[in-house]
Amino acid sequence: MKNDIHDLGLVLDSRVRLVVIQSWEELRVLEAIGTLAVKRGLTWYTWNQVEGLRRLGFGSALEEADDLTDPEVALEHIRQQREPALYVFCDLHPFLQSSRLIRLLKMIAMDPADAAPTLLLVSHELTLAPELRRLAAHISLSMPSDEQLASIIRDEAARWTERNQGRRVRTDNRTLQQVVRNLRGVTLGEARLLARKLIVDDGAITQEDLPVLNRAKFSLLDMQGVLSFEQDAARFADVGGLAQFKRWLGDRQAAFQQPQANGDSPKGVLLAGVQGSGKSLAARAVAGLWGLPLLRLDFGALYNKYIGETEKNLRDALAMADAMEPCVLWIDEIEKGLGEDSADQGVSRRILGTLLTWMAERRSRVFLVATANNVMQLPPELIRKGRLDELFFVDLPDARVREDIFRIHLGSRELVVERFDLPLLAEASAGFAGAEIEQAVVSAVYCAAARQEEVENAHLLDALNETSPLSVVMAERIQALRDWARDRAVMAD
Numbered sequence: 001m002k003n004d005i006h007d008l009g010l011v012l013d014s015r016v017r018l019v020v021i022q023s024w025e026e027l028r029v030l031e032a033i034g035t036l037a038v039k040r041g042l043t044w045y046t047w048n049q050v051e052g053l054r055r056l057g058f059g060s061a062l063e064e065a066d067d068l069t070d071p072e073v074a075l076e077h078i079r080q081q082r083e084p085a086l087y088v089f090c091d092l093h094p095f096l097q098s099s100r101l102i103r104l105l106k107m108i109a110m111d112p113a114d115a116a117p118t119l120l121l122v123s124h125e126l127t128l129a130p131e132l133r134r135l136a137a138h139i140s141l142s143m144p145s146d147e148q149l150a151s152i153i154r155d156e157a158a159r160w161t162e163r164n165q166g167r168r169v170r171t172d173n174r175t176l177q178q179v180v181r182n183l184r185g186v187t188l189g190e191a192r193l194l195a196r197k198l199i200v201d202d203g204a205i206t207q208e209d210l211p212v213l214n215r216a217k218f219s220l221l222d223m224q225g226v227l228s229f230e231q232d233a234a235r236f237a238d239v240g241g242l243a244q245f246k247r248w249l250g251d252r253q254a255a256f257q258q259p260q261a262n263g264d265s266p267k268g269v270l271l272a273g274v275q276g277s278g279k280s281l282a283a284r285a286v287a288g289l290w291g292l293p294l295l296r297l298d299f300g301a302l303y304n305k306y307i308g309e310t311e312k313n314l315r316d317a318l319a320m321a322d323a324m325e326p327c328v329l330w331i332d333e334i335e336k337g338l339g340e341d342s343a344d345q346g347v348s349r350r351i352l353g354t355l356l357t358w359m360a361e362r363r364s365r366v367f368l369v370a371t372a373n374n375v376m377q378l379p380p381e382l383i384r385k386g387r388l389d390e391l392f393f394v395d396l397p398d399a400r401v402r403e404d405i406f407r408i409h410l411g412s413r414e415l416v417v418e419r420f421d422l423p424l425l426a427e428a429s430a431g432f433a434g435a436e437i438e439q440a441v442v443s444a445v446y447c448a449a450a451r452q453e454e455v456e457n458a459h460l461l462d463a464l465n466e467t468s469p470l471s472v473v474m475a476e477r478i479q480a481l482r483d484w485a486r487d488r489a490v491m492a493d
């Protein structure tokens with residue numbers, strides 16, 4: 001499956017407390033889980049029968065009176081915890097015959113509290129007792145292999161050589177192996193950008209680069225980072241609907257790639273609309289379609305009091321984006337930083353000023369994609385004609401698009417799409433956003449796996465029935481958004 005790390009994220013969101021990951025590659029699975037935990041700000045622990053329970057993967061063993069190398073004692077300890085942490089059990093499989101242990105797992109899996117621990121069982125092979133099967137999600141994590149990481153470094157070295165009159169990148173095997181090891185746990189896209197960063201300054205990858213790499217990897221994962229490289233851009237084939245938007249971009253691709261003599265090139269768009277309808281996915285897909293790196297600017301982090309002066313942070317981030325041209329700069333939830341009810345009016349006015357000045361004066365080929373849920377909060381200056389090329393409204397998907405979204409998400413989980421009754425599913429998901437449809441597919445997949453059944457229409461219908469879509473809960477807000485958009489925006493679909 002290609003979406004598996006993403007799926008693990010969704011499974012965690014759906015509050016499944018017991019996740020089974022079958023893999024021979026424990027180290028790489030741990031690194032991927034660690035990466036996800038850091039991104040989500042979750043504490044995580046590992047357990048194995050030799051070292052017992054350890055905090056943060058490689059930290060020291062917990063100081064407990066009891067012997068936490070005993071899996072039952074460790075599980076009993078976890079059962080008492082009231083924080084949403086991840087507990088990764090490596091090789092619990094030899095113990096899965098014990099009825100007490102099974103009971104403990106079941107109690108943790110059924111814990112209804114919001115702030116409760118999640119168990120991830122990692123083994124090369126693991127069969128759950130029947131009473132646990134329905135409670136568990138099964139995920140297979142495939143991450144970039146060492147060979148893939150090494151080949152990315154070779155690629156980037158070749159690119160550099162091409163740009164530097166055939167000069168070769170200086171390095172040695174030992175350092176390369178260390179770099180590959182340090183890159184484990186990041187996605188392919190992130191690995192590419194990190195490799196590029198190492199080479200670009202001096203045309204060499206040396207021991208001195210290792211701390212640089214670690215710092216860069218850390219800042220990539222660092223939640224406070226204002227600007228981050230986004231993982232692999234999406235493909236437009238992964239986005240259901242949004243036909244108008246896709247056409248619009250297609251028409252401008254050439255102009256962006258070969259700027260006109262007068263310096264005019266497409267500047268950017270605002271995607272506004274209903275939550276979970278694929279705005280972020282579409283932003284990623286712009287980078288995919290145009291084959292450009294994607295940078296994400298986090299307005300929330302700009303205001304973080306720990307990282308200093310807000311406007312300077314924004315100026316630095318914009319300068320960095322300029323230096324990375326050509327690229328796509330994605331500002332997610334732009335209303336959070338510029339909205340009329342944002343925390344500090346003075347700062348948000350100055351931030352708006354800085355952004356508008358950059359938009360008006362820049363000559364770099366940075367295509368801005370701003371996404372917003374609550375567009376009504378946005379300052380009128382930003383959306384005034386001419387600032388951005390276009391304002392698109394992304395509505396809930398209609399039946400035809402919902403079929404497409406099912407097709408995309410069933411297909412990406414290697415299910416045979418023809419076996420499903422798409423019109424029936426589209427009808428049953430009226431009012432669902434794309435994200436909710438995807439969530440239903442994921443929960444159907446793991447429900448079926450737990451029952452050792454093939455995924456059928458019925459599993460999907462059950463999952464849909466169990467969800468009450470946001471469009472019902474927020475019907476009035478969505479209508480207000482539509483009314484707002486009617487005279488101001490172009491429909492994205």
Ligand SMILES: Nc1ncnc2c1ncn2[C@@H]1O[C@H](COP(=O)(O)OP(=O)(O)OP(=O)(O)O)[C@@H](O)[C@H]1O
Nearest residue numbers: 238239240275276277278279280281405434435438
């Ligand atoms: N039109 C769509 N086609 C395919 N998948 C979709 C679509 N809309 C949503 N999804 C799925 O739902 C996930 C979440 O959607 P996404 O984050 O892009 O929505 P959003 O509009 O940006 O929502 P939010 O405003 O909550 O951030 C996507 O990663 C994708 O997997």
